[in-house]
Amino acid sequence: MAEKIKKYFQKKKTEAKFKLAGPGHKLTEDTAIVGPSKKNQKGAYQPPPANRSVTEANQHAAIAAMARINSQAKSSAFNTSLAAIQAQVKRELEAEKKSELEAMSSSSRGPTTTELEASPLLAAKGVFFKCPLISEEILSRDEWKVKIKEFLIEQLEEERGITACLMIQSCNYNRSKVSDCIDILCKYLENILANPEETKFHKIRCSNAAFRDKVLPLFGAVELLEGAGFRKQTLKHNDADEEFYVFDATNIPEIGTLEFLRDALRSEDRIELELERNLQVLSPSQAAQRCNLPTEFYAMTADELKREQQRKVDAAEKQLELRTKAMREKDELREIRKYKFAIIRVRFPDGLFLQGTFSVYEKFSEVMDFVQENVEDECPNFILSSPTGHRLEETDRDSSLFDLRLVPATILSFQWKDDAMNQVGFLKPEVMVLIQSM
Template sequence: MDMLKKFVKGKKVDRHFKRTGPGAKLSDGASSSQPSVVSGSMQGSRDEDRVHASDVAAQAALKRMLGNEPTVSSSQKKIQMMAQRELEQERRERESASAKFSDDIKNLRVGETTVHELDHSNAISSVKFTCELLGDEMALPKDQLRSYLESYLRDEMEEEGVVPATLMITSLNQTEQRKIAMETIRKYLQNILENQSEPKFRKIRMSNKAFQDRVFSVKGGREFLEAVGFEEKEETNPEGIKEMYLLMSESAALDDARLIQALELLDGATPLALKVARDTKTFTLKDGEKISSPKLPSDFFNITGEELKKEQERMTVQVDRMTTMRTREMREKDSKQAEYRYKYSLVRVRTADKCLVQGVFSVGETLLAVRQWLHSLLSQPEAQFDMKDAAIGTFKDETKSLAELGLVPAVTLHLDMKQDVNLPILSEEVMREAVPFSIE
């Protein structure tokens, strides 16, 4: 396990020094005579400090939420009034849409399936992921990230050997495949350690069906065996036919320390966790511009095309539930069902200075994660704010998941600053990436 952690940490350090560039000698007189220039890497360091500060600020913000309200200036009141008007307008539009939705559902006939294309169809093409080994800057759709990760680990095989092979087994295969492969490889190594003088335990016939199904078909399986000392060679089998075998020499079999270390590594290995990338986008809004509903990619949903009819029936039931009293237990059950139906949520947050930021979250992440993300985007990361929903208002418990709060599969929130802040509300780095919302 320590070897795995050291490997991942080492790669993170390598990335840091690649961004930093070559060093300079302290005795270099030229450096002392020239004015200092803030490099991109130093700026990156400041960005990391700012993000760290934003995380701390987000944690502290929760503790302050129930504290005394700060004094509100006239300019802040004006911003709050503008935000309140927008919330009221959204609430009225939502009520109108809900009424129309009820009428539409009543007119639906069983067996009909109508797919409506929502506006703003280019909101997001697919959900992207990152992993600790490759760094947050490498954000790709899951299949592409796994493919890149496999290529990266294969490149590392020449130098690191058994560690990247172990990560290939744990991170690039299905759970059951991984489990069977690890059990089989573990048995191979244990047999060698317990019978070091027996050649038969150091020989694996590559055409053997059990080996093909359990190890060879698993990514990283053969690579792991080669990393611990097995070599591919041709030998004549008992029937006199030449076949390919994986063979371990007697000297390699007597290397107890190496084999035991490989076993411990295999036993302690866990998959590299893939995290949902925020894929942050920033938009500028026109006066009075309405934020249209996004068309979400299929990645967001657990349901398939064949389940559209069932979804239609569910919508009918949902309208009925909206018009009846619901107990707390019933509402919690509904939120759990929503969590099963949706995997991700597209969160949009509107600011008072006519900007919109967009990020992707897992439905199991808490609203606090959204707060931390927002802190990292502000020009003043320590600034206090509330997140408001047109229907719910201010959220009382930010430790609940987005699914529990019903903020799936997409939601638009309003950022309500609790104090005067310098404009723009979002940082310069974030605003540099902004594009007009209407052209997306």
């Protein structure tokens, strides 16, 4: 884990040395480090969070299942096993009956958050993310916030300056406050760079309003000043003792370090999270259930959701009124803006559904890539159609799910472009086995 961040730091240092060397200077050593890719390689299968630990027995079962699927495909037209679906429906009915009994016994105290998360009627267990720079774990956003902060704190002793830049950008979530803080920090550094001998630029009074309100509260700001050669001292000011951050050039290797840190702050580099698709394969009976969305899908607080519920009651009354198309579209946009994520289900001709989680601002091309990664045919020769039957064309690839109104959940129909294609299987065998664990 630490090795990845070291490579990231080495890359930044190399870029800074090249810049400071002046025009025409070339580095003789090969020190360029390739950072981690932000996307998984296409075609690489990523299991969902629930199936991360795979035993040897599970591997043998998966191999056997793939062999059965392949043999069926060769001998006859593929059809989802009726017996398997009937068994799955039976399990679901039993689980639903058990859930209803538990709900009746606990109705007096009301549903808790834990009961909601464990409900079999949730379309997804939550929203999960990956962070290849740190580890291969799949965690919630809140878990990653803690883990990223702990990880960066561990790196401070070795690379205080650049680590502090990442802390400011990655661990503070009000982008307006981050921008204000960076502007002030860069001003401190630029004043010293422009006037290295002017001592008035070497001191920052802690009681200064801009420093106290816009710099000090942000996580990583003090560490950045320390990485830039500032140290906290008590000095006389107006006949009183006051605390200052005082710059001393002996605390940094060279004055060019300040330029390097300023550029790092301006670059807005941060540790990014990648949305985990939470891939699922659903039988027709599972997809037919009325499923609710987890609270993480909403860009609203609990109080806001209550107000939204009241708004729906008011909206029902509005249905009695004559309303224009513009009024209806405005209400539709207001409705979908409360979501941050979307569930996309793709229905295949054999009755199975492929499900994934997406950001509402991701492009439709990401959905196409997701389907392409999980179907047998390697060529993108398929079409996805909306529930209304509208074919989503190449011109829709750069449109967001929000723009295409595919939020918060939708079912798209899969078909081959070439009607003559009579492929017996659709999903890859390693994806098909996931239906056994649903």
